[in-house]
Every structure is written in C-alpha cells, then in structure tokens.
Amino acid sequence: MRIDHIAYRVADRHKTVEFFREALGYSIVEEFDVNFDDGSQAQCFALAPPEANHLSSYVKTYGSYHLAPEIFVSDGSPDSVVGKWVTERNGVGGIHHIAYVVNSVADTMAEWREKGYAEFTTEEPMSCPGLTQCFTKPSALTGVIYEFIERDAGSKGFCQDNVKDLMESTEGL
Numbered sequence: 001m002r003i004d005h006i007a008y009r010v011a012d013r014h015k016t017v018e019f020f021r022e023a024l025g026y027s028i029v030e031e032f033d034v035n036f037d038d039g040s041q042a043q044c045f046a047l048a049p050p051e052a053n054h055l056s057s058y059v060k061t062y063g064s065y066h067l068a069p070e071i072f073v074s075d076g077s078p079d080s081v082v083g084k085w086v087t088e089r090n091g092v093g094g095i096h097h098i099a100y101v102v103n104s105v106a107d108t109m110a111e112w113r114e115k116g117y118a119e120f121t122t123e124e125p126m127s128c129p130g131l132t133q134c135f136t137k138p139s140a141l142t143g144v145i146y147e148f149i150e151r152d153a154g155s156k157g158f159c160q161d162n163v164k165d166l167m168e169s170t171e172g173l
Contacts, residue, residue, distance in 0.1 A: 001100045004149050005046075005070040009082050010093040013075040017045050020071055025050030029070075030157055034164045040080035042167060046158055047071040069099075072158070074167075081167045096170075097135060099147035105132045108148045112136070118146065121169035125150075128159035135166055138173060145170065 010016045020026040030046040049068035075093075076082030086093035102108045105125040112118045118136035125134045130152040138145050147166070 001102060003069040004099040004101045004147075004151075005072050006098055007072040007074070007096045007147075008093065009085050009096045010073060010075050011086050011091055013043055013045055013073045016073050016075075017047065020047055020073070026071055027052070032158075032160055032163075034074075034076075034160060034167060036080060036164065036168065038079070040077045040083070042074045042076035042080050042082040044072065044074040044158075044163065047073065081171045085170075095144075097145035097147050099133075099149050102148045102150055105134050105148045105150045109134055121166075121173070126162045126165050126169075128162050130154075131159045131162060133162050133166060135169055145173065 008016060017026075017028065021028070026047040026049055028045055029048045029052075030044075032044055034042040034044060036042075048070055051068055074082050075086065078084075078087065085096065109120055109125065113120075118139060121135045121137060125132045125148075127133075132150040134148050136146045
C-alpha cells in the first residue's frame with residue numbers, strides 16, 4: 001500500500017491551497033463543486049506534488065519514482081457536511097482522512113473487518129468508472145479515517161459522485 005492522497009477539510013480552501021503552493025510547491029490540477037441533496041455545497045481542489053512537474057524527465061533519467069501523495073482540499077457552506085465538520089473542530093478543520101491505494105477495495109474491506117481493524121461508513125465500496133473507494137470510521141487506535149482507493153490503469157483524479165457519497169457517509173463522524 002502507498003498513500004494516494006491526504007484530504008483536508010478547512011475553513012478557507014483558497015488560503016490553504018495558497019499555503020501548499022507557496023510553502024510546499026504543490027500545483028492545482030482540478031477544481032470542482034459538490035452539490036448535496038439538501039442544497040448545501042462543498043468546493044474542492046485537487047493538488048499535485050511538485051515532483052509531478054518533473055516526473056517524466058526523472059523517470060527517463062533514473063527509471064522509476066514513487067510520487068508524493070496528492071492533496072485534496074475542501075471547504076463548504078456552513079450547513080454542509082464539510083462546513084459542520086470544520087465548525088466542530090474550532091473553525092479550523094484539519095486532516096479529514098488519509099487515502100491508501102489498494103489492489104482491491106472489497107478484499108481490503110473484508111480483511112479489515114475480519115481482523116477487527118475498522119468499521120466502515122458503508123457496507124459496500126463506492127464505484128464510478130475507473131475508481132472504487134471506501135471510508136473507515138475513525139480508527140480506535142489512531143483517530144484517523146482511512147480511505148481505500150482502487151484505480152483502473154490510467155485512471156487519475158477524483159469522481160465527483162464518489163466524493164459526494166463519501167462526504168455524506170462521514171456526516172456525524
């Protein structure tokens with residue numbers, strides 16, 4: 001397993017993204033909105049690590065490279081899942097979850113259930129073309145929500161439908 005992305009829920013995504021851009025060299029690769037059925041919204045940025053800009057020349061020179069994780073940043077209207085989560089954390093927010101790439105989300109869910117490592121926010125993985133994901137509830141050992149993510153070959157980025165469903169599955173956590 002390797003880390004795919006780290007997701008932050010914050011009060012001001014623009015200031016947070018500017019920090020990641022200026023201080024750590026990340027770049028914006030995608031921006032989108034999530035519209036919830038109750039009329040609330042979350043706004044999201046996906047950021048690529050600085051190594052992504054130089055990856056092709058690095059691989060040509062050295063053969064392979066383990067890319068640093070992407071960063072996912074969201075904020076939301078005060079009545080949204082994201083807005084409420086940030087408010088509950090003194091209006092600052094923080095790391096919401098850490099996502100790990102796995103070969104099979106369904107198999108990983110079964111293994112973690114069998115071994116008692118975690119409970120999940122849904123019974124089954126969430127899927128859209130090229131992407132399968134799930135969330136754990138916060139770990140009793142670390143307090144962290146883990147996401148397992150399975151990408152088909154060549155699949156990049158995020159699926160807005162899965163993001164919406166994943167966000168809704170964590171309401172109240």
